[in-house]
Amino acid sequence: MQDYRRDTSMKKEISQYERISQEIKNKLAKKDTNASFLAKENKLFHETWMIEQQILSFIREGNTEGLRRLFITLTKEEYIKEGPVADTPLRQEKNIFIGFTALIGKTAAIEGGLDIEESYRMVDIYTQECETAITVDEVYVLRYCMIVDFTERVKQAQKPKKLSKKTDKAMHYINSHIYSSLTIDEIAKHIGISRSALTKHFRKDLNKSIIEYVTEEKTKEAKRLLLYSNKSISEVAAYLNYSSQPYFQTVFKKVTGTTPYEYMKNVI
Structure with a gap:
């Protein structure tokens, strides 16, 4: 395998990445400052962390019943605010879906015992399916399906805790x-x-x-x-x-x- 540390062209490329990376960070720092001010001014905060942790916990345990109870509870709650990640409602929900699917597949599902390849494959499949949605409601239904699917797969794949x-x-x-x-x-x-x-x-x-x-x-x-x-x-x-x-x-x-x-x- 080629050693990139000894490859001059690769060193140039990395140097270029570092320079561009700094420009991007400076640009995003300005956006972050502005977004932070607006959020505090208008009291717009991310309110999903606790719920996400509960969902991840249920998936990790393969606890489908607990997950369904949580969903029933959430349907009775008021709208939970999420940060803006797109310019349109549909793209907003798609981006949130894709991010959460990756989080579930690459952390909770694998930690719960799901095979790594199967978990990554499911992330790919659900991401592709999400992109075919043409309404926000379709994304909501797919999100429910994705979360339950991962949880059921973890439940089926659960390994003994003391596994060599x-x-x-x-x-x-x-x-x-x-x-x-x-x-x-x-x-x-x-x-x-x-x-x-x-x-x-x-x-x-x-x-x-x-x-x-x-x-x-x-x-x-x-x-x-x-x-x-x-x-x-x-x-x-x-x-x-x-x-x-x-x-x-x-x-x-x-x-x-x-x-x-x-x-x-x-x-x-």
């Missing part, structure tokens, strides 16, 4: 390579410990074998693909690296109690 770093790293590797065949030896090699040590850590932390965990995670992914993609059952089996469609169907039924076809038929 080795097991946590293995779980992240499995979730990041769910479309691979995933052997115990491969996972152990990535973690940097022996097969027997990894098996022992996993059983102690999760009270299940690595194979059981991999099977559960592949089944979760299979459910998503069956419901939300146009892939056939055979394609899902291939994507998840099962040796054959019949074997995939056998495993799926063993975990869920129903066949992939029956699952799609009953849920959709």
Whole structure:
């Protein structure tokens, strides 16, 4: 990898960034001074911090019931003031939505146990969906959906509090390579410990074998693909690296109690 500290052109670029950065900071400092004066003069303050912290706390805990109780309470409250971040009402709500979605996905959701890649992916998806909204009400509905979705995902993904770093790293590797065949030896090699040590850590932390965990995670992914993609059952089996469609169907039924076809038929 190239060392930017020894690269003259890179040094020039950083120097230029620093100069421009100072100009931007000076410009924004003037805006901040003016905004601060107007806010104090007109008593316009940000009033969302406490509510945001409550929401983040519920998401971190995967507490969907507490979250819904909070929303019921908020519907009875007077309008909560938010700082101006755009020139139009729609752009205002979109910007607030995007900022809060990133905050949730990159802090509370991951801290609550949601897989990093899944959390970042959800931030991207909800941000893109927000940009398609054409009314403020659409953004409000999407915001509710986003918050509940993250909370439910955290609840499903919650890990034991006393989880060893080795097991946590293995779980992240499995979730990041769910479309691979995933052997115990491969996972152990990535973690940097022996097969027997990894098996022992996993059983102690999760009270299940690595194979059981991999099977559960592949089944979760299979459910998503069956419901939300146009892939056939055979394609899902291939994507998840099962040796054959019949074997995939056998495993799926063993975990869920129903066949992939029956699952799609009953849920959709």
